[in-house]
Amino acid sequence: MSSSYDVIGNPSFFGRVWAEDYDSETELDPTPAVDFLAQLAGGRRTLELAIGTGRVGLPLAARGVPVEGVEGSELMAAKLAAKPGGSDVPVTIGDMADVPVSGRFALVYLVFNTIFNLVDVRRQADCFANVARVLEPDGAFVIETYVPAPSHFPDGKRVQALWADAESAAIEVYDVDLAAQRFVSQKVIFTADGIRLKPHAERYSFPGELDLMAERAGLRLAERYESWDRRPFTGSSPGHVSVYRPM
Template identity: 70%
Template sequence: MATDRKFGDPALFGEVWADDYDDRTSLDPTPAVDFLAPLAKGGSALELAVGTGRVALPLAARGIRVEGVEGSAKMAARLREKPGGEDVPVTVGDMADVPVTGPFTLVYLVYNTLFNLLEAERQQDCFRNVARVLDDEGAFVVETYVPDPSFFDRGQRVQALSVTEDSATIEVYRFDLAAQRFHSQKITFGADGVRLRPHAERYCWPAELDVMAARAGLRLDRRVADWSGRPFGPDSTGHVSVYRPER
């Protein structure tokens, strides 16, 4: 699939993935929804980078009023096609701007999506603008991986993801360690040609996110290793962090 989108364009991910995102993403949303639903406290929730509604729709099915912000009009269209999709309002725009008014009792970002903002300043803007729309008793929930320095070895990486009789898929990474950023291409060679799926992230360690939160007037309320609530520790590969307004 060809695209004229550039790295850093909020619509790039959706432009590349929207057509078959749900087919290729088999993550069970139930643990995330179980974790998030009590935090909404019967109020309204906002999902940044709502995508095709993998989490937003089952959360709304529990009686919570959910809105979304999505950088890709194609992704938002996929959400609206699903049962209940018309009941989840979606604003197409840059999630760092949080282009909605609120207030919300819950704002959340799942599946490493905060890292899709490629500049530290834009990640900070996201925290600051979430604080603007968050209720005084509200919660901002962020799910990301914990960066693994061994993955960045020598500033590049090539992985063979799949090999079949008529296709092969590899993923190629280039890392900018000073900027904490990578650019990647998932490349599929098949009988019908070559397909490219570009992606980029600026990754952060949990402590860096805590500093961004503090600058935005938010404090870390709790951090767990995953949606099941397992304790977070030095060997955790991911985290779910809950931030609340300073009092």
């Protein structure tokens, strides 16, 4: 029997729920990430896992980096392809944990907490192993995630007000399995036309867990920063950008 995690964590389901307004809801400046990744890529073959609508991949390609992508949602990939330059970025539809591509890459990367979209810890480990398989000997695997803070979810629950105006309001409700490090969240949007639900699921991992997955895959932590601007990572950092390289 399928669980809520299996359904909500499916990339096709994610695309059906989020693709239509994904760009407007993630209006994050990609420039710091693109600057960081372009320097690592050095103009060599690069792969973005869960490339989505191309928020990072398209401006990176515009820098002259040969970018390819893996994406689990055909709807998200179609959004990318419809953008200027999008049709020039090869995208493989498939599970990012499988890294279903051929050949070797100088750089593979996953941004915006997306490795946590793999809601099974074994699949997160598979992702590391399959990235190691396609990396050049001097290549790099870069991930960007938040640092989990279970204290934000007393008793595994949280309700958060997002906005309220004359025409709409929204809340986000979290149900967290603290032992399994997984959660289902539901963004509930109220408008005059009715109620819209936007569910999401994640399996969060702490930095040390990710380092262990990397080590078991034959990768080592080479660099870790708090953010794309290479701010030093500390015990109070809310997030991290980590660079892994083959041992």
